[in-house]
Amino acid sequence: xxxxxxxxxxxxxxxxxxxxxxxxxxxxxxxxxxxxxxxxxxxxxxxxxxxxxxxxxxxxxxxxxxxxxxxxxxxxxxxxxxxxxxxxxxxxxxxxxxxxxxxxxxxxxxxxxxxxxxxx
Amino acid sequence: xxxxxxxxxxxxxxxxxxxxxxxxxxxxxxxxxxxxxxxxxxxxxxxxxxxxxxxxxxxxxxxxxxxxxxxxxxxxxxxxxxxxxxxxxxxxxxxxxxxxxxxxxxxxxxxxxxxxxxxxxxxxxxxxxxxxxxxxxxxxxxxxxxxxxxxxxxxxxxxxxxxxxxxxxxxxxxxxxxxxxxxxxxxxxxxxxxxxxxxxxxxxxxxxxxxxxxxxxxxxxxxxxxxxxxxxxxxxxxxxxxxxxxxxxxxxxxxxxxxxxxxxxxxxxxxxxxxxxxxxxxxxxxxxxxxxxxxxxxxxxxxxxxxxxxxxxxxxxxxxxxxxxxxxxxxxxxxxxxxxxxxxxxxxxxxxxxxxxxxxxxxxxxxxxxxxxxxxxxxxxxxxxxxxxxxxxxxxxxxxxxxxxxxx
Numbered sequence: 472x473x474x475x476x477x478x479x480x481x482x483x484x485x486x487x488x489x490x491x492x493x494x495x496x497x498x499x500x501x502x503x504x505x506x507x508x509x510x511x512x513x514x515x516x517x518x519x520x521x522x523x524x525x526x527x528x529x530x531x532x533x534x535x536x537x538x539x540x541x542x543x544x545x546x547x548x549x550x551x552x553x554x555x556x557x558x559x560x561x562x563x564x565x566x567x568x569x570x571x572x573x574x575x576x577x578x579x580x581x582x583x584x585x586x587x588x589x590x591x
Numbered sequence: 592x593x594x595x596x597x598x599x600x601x602x603x604x605x606x607x608x609x610x611x612x613x614x615x616x617x618x619x620x621x622x623x624x625x626x627x628x629x630x631x632x633x634x635x636x637x638x639x640x641x642x643x644x645x646x647x648x649x650x651x652x653x654x655x656x657x658x659x660x661x662x663x664x665x666x667x668x669x670x671x672x673x674x675x676x677x678x679x680x681x682x683x684x685x686x687x688x689x690x691x692x693x694x695x696x697x698x699x700x701x702x703x704x705x706x707x708x709x710x711x712x713x714x715x716x717x718x719x720x721x722x723x724x725x726x727x728x729x730x731x732x733x734x735x736x737x738x739x740x741x742x743x744x745x746x747x748x749x750x751x752x753x754x755x756x757x758x759x760x761x762x763x764x765x766x767x768x769x770x771x772x773x774x775x776x777x778x779x780x781x782x783x784x785x786x787x788x789x790x791x792x793x794x795x796x797x798x799x800x801x802x803x804x805x806x807x808x809x810x811x812x813x814x815x816x817x818x819x820x821x822x823x824x825x826x827x828x829x830x831x832x833x834x835x836x837x838x839x840x841x842x843x844x845x846x847x848x849x850x851x852x853x854x855x856x857x858x859x860x861x862x863x864x865x866x867x868x869x870x871x872x873x874x875x876x877x878x879x880x881x882x883x884x885x886x887x888x889x890x891x892x893x894x895x896x897x898x899x900x901x902x903x904x905x906x907x908x909x910x911x912x913x914x915x916x917x918x919x920x921x922x923x924x925x926x927x928x929x930x931x932x933x934x935x936x937x938x939x940x941x942x943x944x945x946x947x948x949x950x951x952x953x954x955x956x957x958x959x960x961x962x963x964x965x966x967x968x969x970x971x972x973x974x975x976x977x978x979x980x981x982x983x984x985x986x987x988x989x990x991x992x993x994x995x996x997x998x999x
Contacts, residue, residue: 476618477714481722483622484703484713488696491630492840496691499672499836512680514743515832525681525742533755536907540758543915547765551721554773557926558933558941565930569923576919579911588911590904 535587539579546575625713629702633847637664640846640892647896667839676835679742686740690733691833691840697729698848705854706781708864708876719780720772723855724765727810730848731757737841738829749828752818752903759910760809760816763802766918770799770925771859775942784863786942789950793860795957798921798964800860802914807852808891809906811845815898816906853888854880861887917968924960932956 514521553560553568560568582588599620603613638653638661645652653660678687704719706712716722731754738750772778774795775786786792793800809816818828830841857863861883864876901909932938938953939945 477716479618480621480714481703481716483618484626484700485696487619487622487626488699489692491626491699492692492695492843495668495672496836496840499674499676502672503835504673504675506675507677512677514679514681516743516745521681521744525744525747526739529747529751533751536755536759539911540762543762544758544765547762547769548721550769551718551772551778554769554926555776555778557773557929558776568926572919572923576916579915579919583912588908590907 532590539582539587542578543575546571621713625702626699628707629699629847629851632850633843634664636846636850637667637843640849643889643892644896647893671836671839674835676837677832679832681742682832683740683742686736687832688837690737690740691837691844693736694730694733695840695844695847697726697733698844698851700726700729701851701855704780705851705858706784706863707880708873709781709785709870711873711877712781715779715781718778720768720778720783724761724768728761730810730844731761734829737833741829741832743832745827746829746831749818749831753812753829756816756818756903756906757810757812759907760806760914763910763914763918764806764810766915766922767799767803767806768859769922770796773922773926773929777943780858782943784858784865785944787862787865789939789942789945789947790954791860791862791865794954795950796921796925796961797958798917798961799925800856802918802921803856803860804887804891806910806914807856808894809910811848811852811891813849813891813895815894815901817895817900818903818906849891850884850888853886853891854884856887857883913968913972917964920964921961924964925957928956928960929953 514525549571550568553564553571556564557568599613599617603616604610641663642652642660653663656662656666678684701723703713704716704722706715734757735750735754738746738753741747771783771792774792775783777783777786783792812818830838833841857880863883864880866875866879866883869876869879929938932953937956939949942950
């Protein structure tokens with residue numbers, strides 16, 4: 472199978488994958504009863520009437536974790552080719568990879584020292 | 592899959608069909624064959640999950656519908672078909688409906704790169720491992736979308752907590768995944784399995800396996816990391832507003848994800864289909880993979896039903912201050928050791944097709960390094976624990992004294 476065919480397979484898979492769960496939902500849509508009323512389709516918060524807007528600005532802690540994650544996730548994408556080509560690598564590539572990991576670790580310890588990892 | 596697809600394609604062209612159409616149909620058949628495996632297993636998985644959980648909790652579990660309750664899932668499916676599907680008026684309708692589809696699709700898509708036997712697989716992508724990471728993170732997106740679109744405060748709170756947990760545990764997961772890639776020198780799943788012909792990667796780097804195991808348990812939202820559905824605090828978490836078949840799809844996705852992770856761990860660390868007589872028949876190879884994946888899957892169920900839930904600050908601290916540094920240290924040490932071994936000519940440059948004897952020196956050195964790192968980590972944790980206990984004794988709280996009194 473050539474490269475184009477491989478990705479055609481993945482493409483076909485990606486198109487079909489959401490259809491598999493959609494099928495039972497559509498079948499259920501054909502059969503299920505429909506008797507909505509105001510109370511039934513109101514927001515369910517343990518029977519207490521909902522107060523205020525839900526879509527508000529949220530605490531910053533989640534955002535900080537997201538930022539640290541982003542640093543690691545993006546840089547890890549670069550580490551994968553490095554690992555895959557590890558056996559045929561020159562000394563330069565070998566050292567560069569370690570420098571890269573060192574910088575990553577440095578970033579982690581910086582965040583640690585700044586108390587960004589504490590759940591407040 | 593390759594031969595089936597091309598064979599079918601040729602057959603259709605021979606019988607006078609359009610070449611483009613023939614290719615399309617053969618691809619479709621290939622995709623349906625590969626995706627059939629997860630779609631069929633998920634029906635069985637729901638039953639296994641309920642039965643195992645029941646046994647651990649000293650119950651009998653489903654036993655009414657069919658022999659030993661095997662038909663229970665079909666009964667549930669029929670029941671779900673007749674359930675009213677409530678969409679809250681405040682919800683964002685489009686995103687609310689899309690979220691369960693994305694959640695399930697992200698798990699099924701992983702199976703595109705899972706090889707079942709040496710000859711039967713969907714595709715053998717050159718970047719298979721990276722594909723797995725990319726696709727699996729769609730599940731996180733689905734949870735965020737579900738929580739946000741529900742327009743419910745419990746759902747949003749649950750979604751925020753879960754997403755911060757999932758993205759955090761993705762870091763050690765991907766670092767642990769880097770170790771098999773490094774050892775095999777390839778990102779293709781087939782190459783990673785074939786590189787374990789001499790020695791399973793779980794022996795070469797047990798730490799990487801343990802990190803992968805813990806973080807995949809977190810990725811699927813299972814205890815002790817089950818903040819995803821903290822029933823007692825958040826009612827149900829991100830899926831509180833969902834009902835009927837959409838709710839069912841979230842659960843089917845979760846059950847399938849756990850099993851998928853079991854199979855992936857078997858492929859990445861336990862040699863996949865490698866076992867006595869696997870080359871005799873694809874069926875034996877497939878049985879080996881299923882057995883290994885199934886055993887790992889059962890241990891995750893065992894863990895889920897045994898340990899209590901952790902607090903979110905504990906979960907986050909454990910990840911960022913223990914697992915992430917550990918996984919970085921592990922990758923550095925493993926790569927250094929591999930380089931040293933290869934320079935000294937004590938390990939084959941290409942692990943694919945290496946024999947047990949070739950791998951012996953490498954195994955011993957890597958095992959020693961892993962052991963040393965584990966001991967070092969345990970030493971740090973022990974010192975930390977002692978410090979914490981000393982602090983607690985210096986300022987005893989009322990609660991501690993009360994329990995001590997009852998103990999007397």
